[in-house]
Amino acid sequence: MRLIARALTAEAFAPFGEVLAAPDAPGRIAIDRALETRRAQARPSLSFTHKQPSALPLVSTTMERHRHSSQTFIPMQAGRWLVLVAPHGAAGRPDMERARAFVARPDQGVTYAADVWHHPLTVLDRAARLAVFMWKDGTPSDDEFVEVAPFEIHLPEAEAAHGL
DSSP: OEEEOEEOOHHHHTTTEEEEOOOSSSSOOOOGGGOOBSOTTOEEEEEEEEEOBOOSSEEEEEEEEOTTBOEEEEEEEOSOEEEEEEOBOGGGOBOGGGOEEEEEOTTOEEEEOTTOEEOOOEEOSSOEEEEEEEEEOSSGGGOEEEEEEEEEEEOHHHHHHTTO
16 A cells, blocks of 8 residues: 655644644643543653654554543654554554555654554654653553555655655
8 A cells, every 4th residue: 555645733733632732822722632541540751752754655564542542742853754544444453544644844843643543653854853752551552553555655746856
């Protein structure tokens, strides 16, 4: 399967979570409603990650979800990065035929809603550092990874350069 990543917009991403951006004018924006846990015993978890860029096209067979928690990624130092989501399909697994790929700018973060299938963090242009927030209770249900049929993600400019 072949996916073309498009620019990340709040409207296109809305079924899967929330796009985050700092305010353009002085002030504060609260993102509290996007942060969700479905387990009373879960505790907040804030971590930092450093990722090296991936080669394109990206070829993968892995998707993940956090059934009981939202998961937020906030770039601290980054170039563009990839956001890939899929709705539920048969038996609750990701429906990769309806998957959507987006390219996030360095000034955009995302919160995946609880129980949303997504691809592990992938950065594009250069090494990146991101803050990651979610809720955990230390059980295996904190993270679920599944293998799916192989898929490729391409960027629009690569398609144009090759006349596709």
